[in-house]
Amino acid sequence: DAGVIQSPRHEVTEMGQEVTLRCKPISGHNSLFWYRQTMMRGLELLIYFNNNVPIDDSGMPEDRFSAKMPNASFSTLKIQPSEPRDSAVYFCASSLSPGLAKNIQYFGAGTRLSVL
């Protein structure tokens, strides 16, 4: 079975440019999560979707960040304009619907973003 697929794996861009990160969740999973990992703040939730609807976006740093889930098999995280402090590893994770006790989140390989 294919796991969570993220693209690109690495992104290097210049300050002020738009960056789009992509995620394909595991088929059949209807919860999707975006996390960011930095040395200073560790792993933190940015936003999560259930059945393609954003449920909690309280972790999105500011208006420069936006996330969409147009269908059950695709999500994007966009940063516009990007800043050096956005440099981090961005993970996408998916899980089965809440209500199942175990509800394991499976992570993609991550996108390492460097903003110069």
Place this chain on the structure above:
Amino acid sequence: AQKITQTQPGMFVQEKEAVTLDCTYDTSDQSYGLFWYKQPSSGEMIFLIYQGSYDEQNATEGRYSLNFQKARKSANLVISASQLGDSAMYFCALREGGGRALTFGSGTRLQVQP
């Protein structure tokens, strides 16, 4: 207060020995789940083991087991018979009953020595 605390930034263990990685948590929910993930140097996050707050038995998955002490709010990961490939960062995470996202600890870097 921190929801998840991992007090060991780094640990060393000899190959084939057992090692315990500490995790304490803070929640007022009665229903919650505790998760451990492994992050090798390649960067991916690998799910290892899960413990539910209502589970009566400690969770086990192969060489991984969870020492769950509910009254002390601790969920320590035990790795038996360490292997060189176990060298990685290990994260403890909490999912509280009303939420669906995970709150992660700061992690423990484990190094297995030959």
